[in-house]
Amino acid sequence: MNILNWAAEEIIRVCGNVDFKLVLMLNNEDDINIRNGQIEKMLHASATSLAMNLLIDGRDGFFYTNNVQPEALRLFIRNAAETTRMLEPDESRTLADPSRYYKGEGADLKVYDATLSTIDPAEKLRLAQQNNQEGLLLQPNLISFQTHYSDRQHRAHYLISNGFLGYEESSRCTLTCIATAEGADGQHPADGWGETRIFFKDMPLEGVAKVAIDRTLRKIGSKPTRSGQYQMILESPIVGSFLQPILNAMNGQYLHGKMSFLADKLHRQVLSPLVNIVDDPLIPGTRGACYFDYDGVATERRTLFTEGVLDTYFIDTIFAKKLGMKPTTQGTHHLVMQSGEQTLQQLITNTENAIMVTDFNGGNCDPSTGNFSYGIEGFLIQDGQIVQPVSGMNITGNILDVWQRVTALGNDFDPWETELLPSIVFADVNFGGL
Template identity: 40%
Template sequence: MTKEEKYTLAKWAMNHALENGAQQVSVSISNSTGSSVEVREEKIDKLEQAIQSGLSIRLFVDGKYSAHSTSRMKKEDLARFIEEAIDGTRYLSEDPFRTLPEPELYYKGGGKDLGALDANFNNIDPKTKIDLAFAAEQEVLGKDERLISVSSSYYDGLSERVMVTSNGFEGDTANSYFAIRTEVSVKGGDARPEFSWGESAIKFNDLKKDGTGTTALKRAIEKIGAEKIKSGTMPMLVENRVVGRLLGPVLEAINGASIQQKNSFLIDKLNEKVASDKLSITDDPFIVGGRGSRLFDGEGLATKKRSIFDKGVLKTYYIDTYYAKKLETEPTGGSTTNIVFEPGTKDLEGLIASIDKGIFVTGFNGGNCNGSTGDFSYGIDGFLIEKGQVVKPVSEMNITGNMKTLLMNIKELGSDVKTDSSVRTPSILFDAVDFSGS
């Protein structure tokens, strides 16, 4: 189905809903395609391709709201589907806060190309994909006698969507991605250290096509002999690629739902200092080639570049139309785009060199954070640092504390910003973190 055909069908579905009793309607039609290849022991272990399409409709009927989706795309099927959805919505309770956004907040078009799509996505032949997976595996096979297993994967995906609303919004998006990942396990005494490493890109020609196997093997071998060390309070350096796992609860705490439901340790903290002066974060939807770049959000609201933290001061919450009405404020958008950390001046090696004794965290194993209080406990893997040198691997240790304290204890951010993610994080050094070990 072409983009024009999607728009035509979406508008028809919207009008059919209006004609059958809905006062407001939002319709999205999307399609996606993707493929994956996994190889193991020099054989193809899995080969998959998926193609999906569907229509989603949000209905506002007599002060009541419901959302529905279907893969049936014929008008006669859709007509019955929409009519039954409207009839069912009438049985729901009224919710006066459920409405479409105000039209003046919508994206009006004319935005720049954000580089989110590889126009040649469909021109990558299957043999090329298979060869890339095998090449990643070959980087590992025969390279070390401690090797137990290796598997490598290639995968890609493309998604397209058009959306229309009954109060004037029309917009469409298209995104693609390509990725290679290798997982390795090795012999290490009673343990089987393992590690996986991936590379990804929006466009095929930008994909780093070698190195995943070599890196995964090296990182797995480095974990051999990992053990607990003595419990204590010490600096914690978190590698850039896992910082997002640690700070995810912070983003959840500034979400409108968490604020309205009073399930946030950052409630009523807007324009207050809640973190170290070192922490400045911007939400920038307009980075060309950014993984989270977009011109409008899931409701059609125009995106804006805005500050989240400015030298430790909390500057915004993520609030969609529904929670904005409940909180009696203006919507800011209900989800993140590109989370951009202001980097420091030291690279990873420089941060390590600055630590007299501490732990370099390279992975998290389970754990949780209480959204209301900010109390957390996480299992960690990593390395002991002494006198500015990595001396041995550590594992089976936990960190515990409170997110508000952790944010205040940010000592330094690195210059090693990870750009192949919508959360563009550098490595971060925290002071005085409680580690539980032997």
């Protein structure tokens, strides 16, 4: 906080009575990579950095430095002021209305493991080694079996000149395994699995390796299948990628740029009636939970889609002014889609001619029309049975059209993710292959 106060005083000394936002970030990280039983990489670091927005007479500059020594900061602020003054005014670039700031009354959200940076790196190394050993014992004939452990502890102090002082903290620990196997035709199929927790004590001691290996081995022999219309089962971990173009189109920046296929669609039915999504950042102990956003604005539970009807856009302070709309929020924090009753296996069993997509491989979605083409890999399903791994195929169509054809939802989302999205079945999706 001393650095923040010092920087605030220096800004006032150099620029006079101007608006500014200061965020002082303090991060710790550990990163360990084990491959085939051997340590490959170990990284340990602590970092302090300062982010600053200066708003001088309607001019807005963003500045970032990790050199917070007083002499360096003095020069940094002086240069920032010169650069900002050179800009042309933009009346929409202001700080948020102070009445929208978080007032600091919330209970602990339980998203920070204070012990993380004090845990001996040797203990983290043991966890990674144990996991790697588990994988090598399960399947000794892999080309490569890699375990990656990483954690991050984040703290940030906020000082906004029109009346906001805030503090946020969060942490995460992630264990990821990647298995590479000898495949058909000289191919080396690879896949992985990862688990993330907020607290180190909750890290899974076993099981991650097995999932990664199973996911790799089932891909052996994958090849394109014939082009045509299939039911598509989208596996839970990648539903977020298929939802992202829709979330982008809800953003004020896209609406203002006339590059949103959701322009003029507020309160209209745009997705299947089966789709209900909320953003709820106020559930303690969940990843993404927070009391305020980067502007200091208090977060709240927000409904995005009710039975497929678009309930809101993401409009921050700047784009609210540009678009003449009421501000909402900058984006999502902890997304929750209402899930269904069926397990993934039941979704598979209940389809006849389908492809279960387990990963995307490149592609794009046009933000103005929603027309997309994505590379995919996954599994061909006939009469409720997986019959063949597939790869080297595309899916094409219009993203809203496809999201209107949701026919079933699974119950299999990962509660430790920032987006809780189950596996989903879509009807009549165009697959391009042979």
